[in-house]
Amino acid sequence: MLNSETSPTTDCESDPAVNVQSTPIGKGVFADREFRAHDVIGWITGKIHDDPEYGSEYCIDIGGTATLEPDAPFRFLNHCCEPNSQFTWDELEEDSDAIPEVYLLALRDIEAGEQLTIDYNWAADCAIPCHCGAETCRGWIVTLDEIDQLPAKKQQAR
Ligand SMILES: [Zn+2]
Structure with a gap:
């Protein structure tokens, strides 16, 4: 039933x-x-x-x-x-x-x-270092569009 x-x-x-x-x-x-x-x-x-x-x-x-x-x-x-x-x-x-x-x-x-x-996809002025481990890791948590706008001192730290 x-x-x-x-x-x-x-x-x-x-x-x-x-x-x-x-x-x-x-x-x-x-x-x-x-x-x-x-x-x-x-x-x-x-x-x-x-x-x-x-x-x-x-x-x-x-x-x-x-x-x-x-x-x-x-x-x-x-x-x-x-x-x-x-x-x-x-x-x-x-x-x-x-x-x-x-x-x-x-x-x-x-x-x-x-x-x-x-x-x-954070803006460059909010970016923090990324440790995600992906092969394509950008090194920073930042939107691809603004990766060139990272402040100079951040660029040097890479
Ligand atoms: Zn990453």
């Missing part, structure tokens, strides 16, 4: 298949299961700051003057110069007041247990 009880609905959006663990450089986010390239790993929740002056270690520029301060677990994503995932959102009409929904997209196949990483 079939069980007539309805099974509890699983809310994938608020319960992404990731977990937060300690890493040598602080907390990191790890995959609970395999993801395929272009999978949505999870939706990012957080606080929107519509203030051009707002900045923090974790905030994401989501277009216009708005930034998103992500909640856990995704605020703990670490930087890698060869990241396996990326914050993504659908661009809205320019005059729209709506806030885009941001999600974390897998850039390639990711194995269960692998650490999820993103490219912070």
Whole structure:
């Protein structure tokens, strides 16, 4: 006989298949299961700051003057110069007041247990040394567009 009880609905959006663990450089986010390239790993929740002056270690520029301060677990994503995932959102009409929904997209196949990483793409004046270990590591956590604008003393330190 079939069980007539309805099974509890699983809310994938608020319960992404990731977990937060300690890493040598602080907390990191790890995959609970395999993801395929272009999978949505999870939706990012957080606080929107519509203030051009707002900045923090974790905030994401989501277009216009708005930034998103992500909640856990995704605020703990670490930087890698060869990241396996990326914050993504659908661009809205320019005059729209709506806030885009941001999600974390897998850039390639990711194995269960692998650490999820993103490219912070920081401006040159915020750059700090990078120790991500990727073959293509830039040496600095900095956006590729501004790597030539690193202050001279940072350049010499490379
Ligand atoms: Zn690096």
